[in-house]
Amino acid sequence: MKPLISFTLDQDTEEMCSTLTAFAENRLAAPETFDAEDFRRRWLLAGRQGITGTCVPDEFGGSGMDAVSAAALMEALGRGCRDTGFAFSVAAHLYACLMPVVEFGTTEQKKRWLPALASGELIAAHGITEPGAGSDALSLRTRAVRDGDRYVLNGEKCFTTNAPVADVFLIQAVTDPEAGYFGLTSFLIEAGTPGLSVGRPYDKVGLRGSPMADVHLQDVAVPADQVLGAEGGGAAVFTSSMRWERTCLFAAYLGSMRRLLDSTVDHVREREQFGAPIGSFQAVSHRIVDMVMRYESARLLLFRAAVGLDEGSQDEIGPALAKLAVSEAAVQLGLDAVQLRGGLGIVDGEAETFLRDALPSRIFSGTNEIQKNNIARALGLGRAPHRRRAAR
Template identity: 75%
Template sequence: MNFDFDAETEDMRDMVVRFARRELDPPRDFASLDDDGADFRRRWRLAGKQGLVGTTVPDEHGGSGLDAVAAAAAMEALGYGCSDTGFAFSVAAHLFAGVMPVVEFGTEAQKKEWLPALASGEAIAAHAVTEPEAGSDALRLRTRARRQGDTYVLNGTKCFTTNAPVADLFVVQAATAPEGGFFGLTTFLVRAGTPGLTVGRPYDKVGLRGSPTADVHLEDCVVPAESVLGTEGSGAGVFSASMKWERTCLFAAYLGAMRRVLESTVEHARQREQFGTPIGGFQAVSHRIVDMLGRYEAARLLLYRAAQALADGTADEIGPALAKVAVSEAAVQLGLDAVQLRGALGVLDGEAELLLRDALPARIFSGTNEIQKNNVARALGLGARRPRRRR
């Protein structure tokens, strides 16, 4: 059991941290809703040139061909080096929820058309699945896709779609057989600008403000049959596969952000003096920091264990679900502790309060933590009714 990265991965991590600190920190007004996305795209193209938006894309399609462990290491380094966790989140959502479905389920024609641009930073992907009435209940989508000759006609509304305001490709989940349950959904690749597809105004969010998010409206949006990703009826399988990547590798960005704030909190406790002594000498403070470190390390182990299983092809529902719950809960608590230990400074503009705001959505997206616990319980065989014995 080896907990160390190889030398090549360590070098990559160091490179990503240096690059992110130098190039990816946003301007002070990056959260402005009036921003036309120009600075976001500027940083995105730089990240593309560095290979960050195509880490898991195979070499032959312009990516780095990294496995899940190395990809998680890259995301952790990005979260550590870039103070804009929202930008890191957008990169991860693009890669694991938008690009990986094309890598794993796309035809050769679809891969050749999209992967080089998605891996280079020329194009941005958005996964449109959540709806106003179908969040946790993803199998009951109201968006419909009706076959019409050699085309499909899509109608419906998606919400909370990460990267929607800047996306060039939408990976859209729609019902082709509304009563078909798991086999009733189909995934479509829809190019931005397709008639009938419109994007709403960017959300004004509490956290992850550096990640552009909006509604997506589909009104008689006609796409060719060749835009189906996988096969008709395989949409739930495509979605489940992408969530294993997202619930594992995306959350590595939070590990990086947690480590960054933990280190600055330790330094604050060493420097800040009260009653003539550094506050780190008070047991109430030092024990809280030890708890912060323990939660971070435990969450990190769970995440990389899930990433190794994903890389080995042995991943089940349990590993990614536990990793997602552990990292998101640890991030929220670490944010709360970092604010508390800074006192009044913690509620001012700064990395402690920013981590807390960015961490709050982590318990909700990629399937709420309550849904993850349901998934684990189901995998353990809990809740299934036993057949009654006849007397």
């Protein structure tokens, strides 16, 4: 099914999207159980196709694409790659790790890190979430203390995407506990640095093709030239990365949604009950229409947010709405696809796999409840300060 909503892409990008979808269908199939060696093999293949560095400038080994084109390619990857977890890992690497280096790194840092990360030779992971600091990112307990020309980091990170296979970590730590928003600092740390260790991979309900684990930091010495941005600028780095992630990462879900929607339409056309295709029954056809509406609406909001990124917008509403719309649409579309398949929907197959992969989308990149808080605050609807009653 061709999307009703279209954004103008140049011919080269359109051809790249078609090529990438076909490539992902044929070359990025995952084994039944996660295998780190096979993951790395597929990662290098994706890197050769340019997908691991789409937004990175040409001079640093990337494709130099704008956000709209990059989102279109991520959508194409999601459509062709049935391993949504793998597509998710690629997107997290690119938008939560590489784009912060593109936007905040020094020239020396960009030359050092970006070429190998953009080519797929290296994999990156972003460590922000902690056991006691999820939605409340300013409650981090990981500390970084200046010691001459280096910093010493101690703390724990959890739910870190790509941690079991990462070569480079972008770690957020507190350098000034009293400074609030300006007390966080970002660090680029190589895997294998003494004191940095990774826990056992999580066994997750969905996105099983995306490796995730805890990261432990015990007296990890990091040279001062590996601070990303300025000391105290970590919150700005994180906020920028979330604008990219909440927009372009979720384009992979659009591709997966489109693939599932197409197969569901085929199913209700072919499946017969009571002497007629079930798609001819109003209850079924109306559910399909609702699925199309959710997909098309979410796609519009996501590409609108991508346009904002290209225009340099600092708007929080667009990316938050895109994240909300895509994640909620994905979960509901998965539920609908399962329901329309009947018994086939609850056994191992495309619909139930997609639903499991969709469920985490309402949690990561900031829960959907937090997105609504962010939107409300941007609209000037934040909670008013407590006013003390006047004495009588």
